[in-house]
Amino acid sequence: MIDTPILVSIVGAGPAGFALAVDLERHGKSVLVYSHPDRARHASHVSKNGGLRSSGLIDHSTKPPITFDMKDVVEFSRIIILTVPSTGQETVLQELKKFDLRQHTIIAVPGNSFSLVAQAEMEIGAILETNLSPYSCRMNQGELVVLGKKSLFFMASLQRLSPTASLKIQNIFPMEVKWCHNVIEVSLNNINGVFHPLMMLMNAGRIESTGGDFYLYSEGLTRSVANAILAVDAVRLKVGEAFGFRLKSVVETSNECYGHSFTDLVDLAQNSKPHRKLKAPADIVNRNISEDVPDLLVCWYGLAKKLGINASPIKAVIVMAEMATGENYMEKGRNMKRLHLEGLSRDELIARFGMTPKEAP
Numbered sequence: 001m002i003d004t005p006i007l008v009s010i011v012g013a014g015p016a017g018f019a020l021a022v023d024l025e026r027h028g029k030s031v032l033v034y035s036h037p038d039r040a041r042h043a044s045h046v047s048k049n050g051g052l053r054s055s056g057l058i059d060h061s062t063k064p065p066i067t068f069d070m071k072d073v074v075e076f077s078r079i080i081i082l083t084v085p086s087t088g089q090e091t092v093l094q095e096l097k098k099f100d101l102r103q104h105t106i107i108a109v110p111g112n113s114f115s116l117v118a119q120a121e122m123e124i125g126a127i128l129e130t131n132l133s134p135y136s137c138r139m140n141q142g143e144l145v146v147l148g149k150k151s152l153f154f155m156a157s158l159q160r161l162s163p164t165a166s167l168k169i170q171n172i173f174p175m176e177v178k179w180c181h182n183v184i185e186v187s188l189n190n191i192n193g194v195f196h197p198l199m200m201l202m203n204a205g206r207i208e209s210t211g212g213d214f215y216l217y218s219e220g221l222t223r224s225v226a227n228a229i230l231a232v233d234a235v236r237l238k239v240g241e242a243f244g245f246r247l248k249s250v251v252e253t254s255n256e257c258y259g260h261s262f263t264d265l266v267d268l269a270q271n272s273k274p275h276r277k278l279k280a281p282a283d284i285v286n287r288n289i290s291e292d293v294p295d296l297l298v299c300w301y302g303l304a305k306k307l308g309i310n311a312s313p314i315k316a317v318i319v320m321a322e323m324a325t326g327e328n329y330m331e332k333g334r335n336m337k338r339l340h341l342e343g344l345s346r347d348e349l350i351a352r353f354g355m356t357p358k359e360a361p
């Protein structure tokens, strides 16, 4: 008997989407990659090169089919993985809304509360989201370099999944899926919100004066930056605790995803292979701010406020990012209103997303 290959549509033709495409193909899946027609720089390079060459942790060449038409995406597979930044998810949703997706499963990688936005827009068979992208990767002229690959990532479904459906989702990915109770727990496990904005803001002068020519972690995450990161992390952990989740600290979560055993952030920054050689972005207007502040920190701040938790460290980062960039992230980010949670009281919020005594560890 011949097994039919698993087909997967990948929406988002950037480094993370292409890294997933290469890795899934290596593991026997068939993929179709969608690039938004106005965002085709990486896809055009890959087409011009006649295929995709990946080096680093994934040494492989392939010729992934690429489309600019969402109709192809929907017809190719009932599994659609989004790998656009969360700031691009709503553009993609507007395209997806033209189709009947009641039999489809969408997995947003990472989600940053995508499912709470999407469910208000359209009916989708199942909406899932992850905390992070499983790959740390960069692209240049259509060539991919994979610098890090996680051994697990966190995922949750908005709708309840049967054990068979969960197994099918796990079978897509070449790394362990660790199931969370719900999408709020997944958002709180996206530790990029803890790392990125503070590393960017506390190194803003250096980023701008060197055009990012330094190592963001090994040179930029020093003791005082680590102390500030831990203050934000403490709020994230308190929010998790109010829902009954047993979140791990930022260092422990990173360790769990990469199979490391660091005990301190500075030690991680100096010695973690996937982190220590990552160059800083060339500019502070970068998704480390423009994605992680509005779609993670603003959400966590809104949750903390509803739960009666002092979130002044998170607010300080949001306000600093707003002052530095001139953007109003509180307003345009995933605040309680945009996530359709504004009308909920503290108790209703906990009743909806908190763990029941039976689920509690």
Ligand SMILES: NC(=O)c1ccc[n+]([C@@H]2O[C@H](COP(=O)([O-])OP(=O)(O)OC[C@H]3O[C@@H](n4cnc5c(N)ncnc54)[C@H](OP(=O)(O)O)[C@@H]3O)[C@@H](O)[C@H]2O)c1
Binding pocket: 012, 013, 014, 015, 016, 017, 035, 036, 038, 039, 040, 041, 042, 083, 084, 085, 086, 087, 088, 089, 091, 092, 109, 110, 132, 133, 135, 136, 137, 138, 287, 291
């Ligand atoms: N790459 C990594 O190492 C890494 C690590 C951890 C997490 N992630 C997360 O994984 C996601 C994807 O990462 P990536 O590096 O592949 O990102 P990316 O290159 O910035 O974006 C992926 C693709 O989405 C497109 N896009 C951006 N904004 C869009 C919009 N508003 N509408 C339609 N398309 C849009 C991009 O076009 P343009 O090229 O024109 O911007 C690109 O083709 C992000 O959420 C990122 O934070 C990535």
